[in-house]
Amino acid sequence: MPDLRRDFDSRDDLIAYCTEQFPESADVDDHVSDTLGGRHEAEAVLADVEPRAYAKTRNMLNGAVTGLSPYLHHGVLSLAEVRDDLLQRFGPQPCSKLINELAWRDYFRQAMAEIGEDVWQDREEYKTGWAAADYADELPPDIEQGETGIDFIDAMARELVETGYLHNQGRMKLASYLVHWRKVRWQAGAEWFLSHLLDGDAASNNLSWQWVASTFSHKPYLWNQGGLVFISDGRFTGNAHDGSSPFTGEVPEIAERLYP
Amino acid sequence: MSRSAVVWIHEEDLSPNSPALQAAGASTPAVFVIDTGWLRDERISLKRVVFMYECALELPVVIRKGDPPEVVSTFAQEHQADIILATATPDPRLRRQGDALQAEWIEPPPFVVLPKAPDLKRFSRYWRKAERKAFTPTENQ
Numbered sequence: 001m002p003d004l005r006r007d008f009d010s011r012d013d014l015i016a017y018c019t020e021q022f023p024e025s026a027d028v029d030d031h032v033s034d035t036l037g038g039r040h041e042a043e044a045v046l047a048d049v050e051p052r053a054y055a056k057t058r059n060m061l062n063g064a065v066t067g068l069s070p071y072l073h074h075g076v077l078s079l080a081e082v083r084d085d086l087l088q089r090f091g092p093q094p095c096s097k098l099i100n101e102l103a104w105r106d107y108f109r110q111a112m113a114e115i116g117e118d119v120w121q122d123r124e125e126y127k128t129g130w131a132a133a134d135y136a137d138e139l140p141p142d143i144e145q146g147e148t149g150i151d152f153i154d155a156m157a158r159e160l161v162e163t164g165y166l167h168n169q170g171r172m173k174l175a176s177y178l179v180h181w182r183k184v185r186w187q188a189g190a191e192w193f194l195s196h197l198l199d200g201d202a203a204s205n206n207l208s209w210q211w212v213a214s215t216f217s218h219k220p221y222l223w224n225q226g227g228l229v230f231i232s233d234g235r236f237t238g239n240a241h242d243g244s245s246p247f248t249g250e251v252p253e254i255a256e257r258l259y260p
Numbered sequence: 261m262s263r264s265a266v267v268w269i270h271e272e273d274l275s276p277n278s279p280a281l282q283a284a285g286a287s288t289p290a291v292f293v294i295d296t297g298w299l300r301d302e303r304i305s306l307k308r309v310v311f312m313y314e315c316a317l318e319l320p321v322v323i324r325k326g327d328p329p330e331v332v333s334t335f336a337q338e339h340q341a342d343i344i345l346a347t348a349t350p351d352p353r354l355r356r357q358g359d360a361l362q363a364e365w366i367e368p369p370p371f372v373v374l375p376k377a378p379d380l381k382r383f384s385r386y387w388r389k390a391e392r393k394a395f396t397p398t399e400n401q
Contacts, residue, residue, distance in 0.1 A: 014310065014314065018306060022294070022325075028303045030306045033311060038314050074312065075274055075347065084398050088397070100387075110350070110386070112352075164311070195305050203350060
């Protein structure tokens with residue numbers, strides 16, 4: 001088994017080599033992210049984290065999210081060292097929201113250690129009124145190709161595939177649309193995300209999908225047009241090309257429309 | 261550390277500060293294997309491979325591709341090593357592969373050290389037990 005190359009003239013050289021060595025991955029999709037791998041880059045990203053801005057704006061699509069997740073997933077940075085660094089630079093109070101989010105990752109990892117291979121199984125029943133068998137197995141092609149006609153859904157699908165990253169709100173709302181509006185099993189979406197997310201790990205990814213689906217939470221995660229317009233600062237309406245929207249009304253009304 | 265050890269770097273351990281690398285010492289041969297079965301089965305796209313590859317280039321490792329248990333086992337034979345060190349992970353596939361290699365798992369520093377295992381059914385239950393420790397630096401855990 002020969003060693004793979006370690007010397008590259010440029011990133012393009014590395015990309016060409018990976019394309020040649022891993023043709024099946026290039027066939028799945030051959031976009032490359034602007035996010036650079038490596039500890040040097042990870043430390044630069046960590047140095048730029050602004051915990052106060054994060055706490056205030058993290059739920060906005062253009063908010064001050066950290067971009068740390070690909071490095072955390074691959075162990076380039078550990079949760080403990082990120083926490084230690086933040087505490088040292090800022091003290092506990094400004095970091096409270098960010099450290100809480102780091103704890104979610106630790107929680108998902110601990111839960112996966114307990115769950116093991118069953119991380120692909122529903123942890124609990126759906127709390128939607130539908131049985132697991134009522135949900136479709138396959139990812140609908142219009143979603144995968146970003147051709148639903150709904151501005152937000154299509155933009156998120158394209159961003160996932162082209163950049164390997166989605167804002168948490170983008171992930172949750174896209175997941176919710178797939179499971180609850182389109183009635184597709186969460187597993188189909190989780191697999192799709194893992195193909196593309198640089199930070200894709202079965203712990204955070206699958207258990208978050210299950211949280212949205214309600215197989216790992218008390219109730220399904222739903223959202224509406226007002227929430228979308230707010231978090232996107234008006235960038236998205238959630239409307240289809242013809243101006244109609246499946247996201248109108250308050251969340252309880254939407255639940256009435258979607259569930260038996 | 262015994263001179264007859266090698267380090268298996270897996271996808272969740274792509275740091276120059278890898279706990280397994282640190283436990284093994286600087287002169288211990290190490291290998292990162294890009295798992296082609298996983299890429300195929302889970303349809304892992306090129307951007308993920310490039311990102312992992314870039315991470316691995318900052319580590320003192322040999323990079324190979326194939327089935328990790330097979331490749332690491334060959335690598336250990338090449339170095340007449342009878343010990344394989346790897347950083348512990350909760351990922352079921354990596355655990356299965358490490359167990360097949362009879363790897364010695366090196367535990368990374370935990371995020372929180374708790375007196376007993378928390379209830380993991382919901383985050384809120386975990387958080388009630390873990391919150392104070394989450395804001396405690398590693399050295400005081």
